[in-house]
Amino acid sequence: MDTPSMDTSSPGDAPAPDQPTRVDVVDAPIAIESHELGIKFRRNRIRNRRLSDLRRPDRGRAKSEFWALRNVSFQIAQGESVGILGANGQGKSTLLKLVAGTLIPDEGWVRLVGGVAPLVNISGGFKADLTVRDNLHIVGGLHGMLRDEVEERFDDIIDFAEVGDFVDTPFRHLSSGMRTRVAFSLITSLNEPTVIIDETLSVGDQSFKRKAYERLDTMLAGGKTLFLVSHSERQLQRLCTRGIYLRKGRVQADGDIGEVLQQYNSDREMEGHPGWRGERKKARRERRQRRRAAERRAAGGLAPVSDVDLDDDDEGDDLTGKPGTPEAIGGPEARP
Template sequence: MTATDSPIIVASNLGVRFRRNRGARRSFKDLLSGGSRRRAPSEFWALRDVSFSVRAGEAIGVVGRNGQGKSTLLKLVAGVLLPDEGRVTVNGGVAPLIEITGGFVGDLTVRDNLHLTAGLHGLSRSEIADRFDDIIDFAGAADVLDTPYKHLSSGMQVRVAFSLISQLDEPVLLVDEVLAVGDRAFREKCYRRIDALLAEGKTLFLVSHSERDLRRFCSRGLYLDRGALRLDGPIDEVLKRYNEDHPA
C-alpha cells in the first residue's frame, strides 16, 4: 500500500539534552587529603533542531553512526523520552521494538510476560487469548513458555519480543537494530512479517546499519550526524551521502 498524504508523525525543532560528568583534575591538596576527584556536570545535545513529517504508510530508514541520536529519536516517537525543545506528535499508537528486553520483566516467565506486555499495549484478555498461539508459533517458543525471560538466549528474546510487537494493531512500527540478532531463518520470517505490515498500510521507522535491510523496506531515509538531521530524502541518496561522509 502506498503512503497517503496524511501526516502520522510530525516533529518540530526537536532537541534532547543529556547530562554527564566530566572529570576535573585532582589538586595537590586533594592528593594529600585523600579526597576524591571533583566532577563537574556537563551537558550535551543528543538531538538538536530536528524537524520532519511522515505520511501514513511510509517506510523510513534512520541512518547514522553509533551515538548520533538514532535511538533517541525513536524513543521520542515512542513517547519513552520527552524533548527538551520542540515537540513530536504521533497521530495514533506505536508498536516499539526498540530494545530487546524493553517492556519485559526478566524474572517473569515468557507466558506471564506476554500477557503483561500485551495488556500494557492495550490488548484485552480476549484479544491476547485470540493471538497467543500465533505469537508463540511465530517465535517458536512453545518449549520455553514457563521459562523466566532472563534465561532465554538473546536470539529467543528477540523472537518473543518481535512476535508480540508485530501482532499489535498500532499504526506505527518502530524497529531498532533487533533484526541483526537471531538466525537467518527467523530474520526471513521477520522480513515477510514487515512486508505484510507495510502492505496493510503500517508506517515503519527502521534503525539499521544494514544497507540491505534499509533498501529492502525503506523508500526514504533520515541521516543523523552528531544529533543533527543532515539529510532527509530518498533512501538511496541518503545512503550515498552517508557513505561519502564515512567511507569504510
C-alpha cells in the same frame, strides 16, 4: 507498497546543515511529526551528581552540556517507511527514544498519531520468573492489548515464535533465542499503526530472521508506518523508501533513501571512513584470513598469531549478517 508521493530534492546540491532538505507530504495524514526537536545531555558526571547541584543546578553547566539533537523537524505520513541513518553518536537512537516517548525533549516537540509497536528493548518487560503464558498476557497488556486480544492471538504468537512446548515454562528457562522470538512475535502482533525498530534489534538465527523480515514486509504492505534506525545499508534499502540523515544532531538530508544513502556514503568517505563498500571489502579480507589460518591449523602447523583475527569485529557497525553477528537483524539474502 503504497507510498505517498513526495517531493524529494537531490542531495547532490547538498544543503547547509542548518537548512536541511525538507520533504513535505501533503496528501496523506501525518503519522509522526517533529518540530524543532532538541535535547541536551551532560558530557561528564552523568551519574554522580552532587547534592549541591540541587541548590545551584546551573553552575558549570554550560560547559559540560551538549545538544545531542537540535532543530530536528520532519513530518512522516501514514504508510511511509522511513530510515534514520547516520554514523555512531550522531543522535539516531536519541531520536528514536524521543519518538517513542521514552525521552522528553528539552526543546520543541514530537507527535505520534495513534499507538506504536516499539521493537526496541523488546524483551524488556518480560519477567524471568513468570511463565511464557503469564508474560504474554502481562507484556501484551502493558503495550495496550486487551485480555481478549491476547487470548485471540495467543496461538499465533506461540506458533510464530516456535515455542509451542514451552508455554508454561518459566521465561528464564528459555534459550535467549527463544526469548527474543517470543518478544518479537508479541510486539509485532500489536495492531498499532506505527512500528519503530532499533538497529540493535536481534531476533535470533538465520531462519527466524527470514521469517521476521517476511512479517515486517507484510506489516508494511498493510499500510503501517515504519520508523527504522539503522546504519545498515542493506536493511535500509530493503525496508525504507525515505531516509533522514542525521549528522551532529541535525538533519543533514531528508529524501529518497537511495539518494540520502549516497550522500551519507560520500560524506563518510570524505571524512576518511571507508564507507560500506570499504567495510565489506575489509570483512571479506578478514574472512579469507581466518579461513587460511584455519586451514593451516588443520594442516598441523600452528597459525602465526598475527594471522588470527583476535578482534572479531563484533561491534562493527554493519549489521547485515557479517560473520560474528549472527543475531543481528539483516537482509535474509545476506547469508545463505
